[in-house]
Amino acid sequence: MSKLEDIVSLCKRRGFIFPGSDIYGGMAGTWDFGPLGTTLKRKIMDEWWRYFVESREDMYGVDAAIIMNPRTWVASGHLATFADPLVECKECKSRFRADKIASGITESVTTEEFLDTHTKCPVCGKENWGPIRKFNMMFTTHVGAVLPDDDAETANKNLTYLRPETAQGIFTNYKNIVDTIYPDLPFGLAQQGKAFRNEISPRDYILRDRECSQMEIEYFVAPNAWEDGFETMRALQHDFLENVMHLPADKLHEYEVPAEDRAHYSKRTIDFMFDYPNGEEELMGLAYRTDFDLQNIARESGKSMDYRDKVTNEVFVPHVIEPSIGVERLMLAVLSMAYTEDEVNGEKRIVLKLPENLAPYRFCVSPLLKNKPELVEKARGVYQMLREKYVNVTWDDSGNIGKRYRKQDEIGTPKCIVIDFDTLEDDTVTIRDRDTTEQVRVKISEL
Numbered sequence: 001m002s003k004l005e006d007i008v009s010l011c012k013r014r015g016f017i018f019p020g021s022d023i024y025g026g027m028a029g030t031w032d033f034g035p036l037g038t039t040l041k042r043k044i045m046d047e048w049w050r051y052f053v054e055s056r057e058d059m060y061g062v063d064a065a066i067i068m069n070p071r072t073w074v075a076s077g078h079l080a081t082f083a084d085p086l087v088e089c090k091e092c093k094s095r096f097r098a099d100k101i102a103s104g105i106t107e108s109v110t111t112e113e114f115l116d117t118h119t120k121c122p123v124c125g126k127e128n129w130g131p132i133r134k135f136n137m138m139f140t141t142h143v144g145a146v147l148p149d150d151d152a153e154t155a156n157k158n159l160t161y162l163r164p165e166t167a168q169g170i171f172t173n174y175k176n177i178v179d180t181i182y183p184d185l186p187f188g189l190a191q192q193g194k195a196f197r198n199e200i201s202p203r204d205y206i207l208r209d210r211e212c213s214q215m216e217i218e219y220f221v222a223p224n225a226w227e228d229g230f231e232t233m234r235a236l237q238h239d240f241l242e243n244v245m246h247l248p249a250d251k252l253h254e255y256e257v258p259a260e261d262r263a264h265y266s267k268r269t270i271d272f273m274f275d276y277p278n279g280e281e282e283l284m285g286l287a288y289r290t291d292f293d294l295q296n297i298a299r300e301s302g303k304s305m306d307y308r309d310k311v312t313n314e315v316f317v318p319h320v321i322e323p324s325i326g327v328e329r330l331m332l333a334v335l336s337m338a339y340t341e342d343e344v345n346g347e348k349r350i351v352l353k354l355p356e357n358l359a360p361y362r363f364c365v366s367p368l369l370k371n372k373p374e375l376v377e378k379a380r381g382v383y384q385m386l387r388e389k390y391v392n393v394t395w396d397d398s399g400n401i402g403k404r405y406r407k408q409d410e411i412g413t414p415k416c417i418v419i420d421f422d423t424l425e426d427d428t429v430t431i432r433d434r435d436t437t438e439q440v441r442v443k444i445s446e447l
């Protein structure tokens, strides 16, 4: 098994991540988070929010609706350009993203260019392709009552989309925020939430799913200050990824995206790549979006997006720096660094070396024996005390101590605390360390 398969298997076995709609045979490109995965995901999102919003004076939160007026996607350009090159195999009818199955071509590939690559169908091995067609990746839905016998015009009037990015929920609220709290420039608006992309072929576990959670900031700057803003955001991303998420710097690589590959709105983009178990993949993006979005919204809405500088009285439309990261991508990076196999007393051990600030549980408390009421009672007291102090504490009295350690190692609990007969005498407990497996005796009062 590859390391990624090992992680997928552990995550399912221990209740971190399940295939979406598992009980009905699954739903491609969707994943559900179990109790431990939910806690890990929430901790990642909370750390991000604390770091980028709560601890800063220049950042504010936004929580916009997922379903937006469809004019949003006309103005943003998504309706016209948020499309992938789809190609169909005429032999077996399988559909693929052309730029993902052939090398040396980009998203803007033409049918001729694709045919010249002489790519064979990954499913049936034949080479008999239809033309390249543009497939818009936005999910469509209808808002309000639409009946099966409605004509196309009526149905279309109600047509809208699930948001393909959280960013537009921020841009469309820019004017509300400037009008109400009038923040000093530069300032950032941050949002966490779901985004939807109808990927032609979702793959790579939670890396390319159809429904994902994004964490995005639109950082508004004066037009001539965009380079400073870009460097500020760039440094913050590194600090957050390396010192809060504890991803090693040598696994992170910056890739300057060339003009022809950049999204339609960007004048400069750096992709932050990460060495995942199956190879280098994009972890997050940092884009200079210019005033593209605000100007488009001004045009589509007829409302001014001007900002008046409080010192110089100069009036302009701010430019924007956007760091954008997918929670699931970040979670897989964290999991792939944490997943470790080693040997303890000649036995293979799987251990999730999650950083303490991200581990679902910080402590596990257990009585040495579950059939000794005096031990159980003492252990419950320690458990309650630690829960009040640290919140994320778990209780485990199943099986023998060895089995409990193995389980806690697999879910990444940094410390296991065991109450034994000595505890009843001298109020000390054993603390066992997840990474070194070393055990020390500590007074309960010092926990």
Ligand SMILES: [Zn+2]
Pocket (backbone or CB within 6 Å): 089, 090, 091, 092, 093, 094, 121, 122, 123, 124, 125, 126
């Ligand atoms: Zn085929």
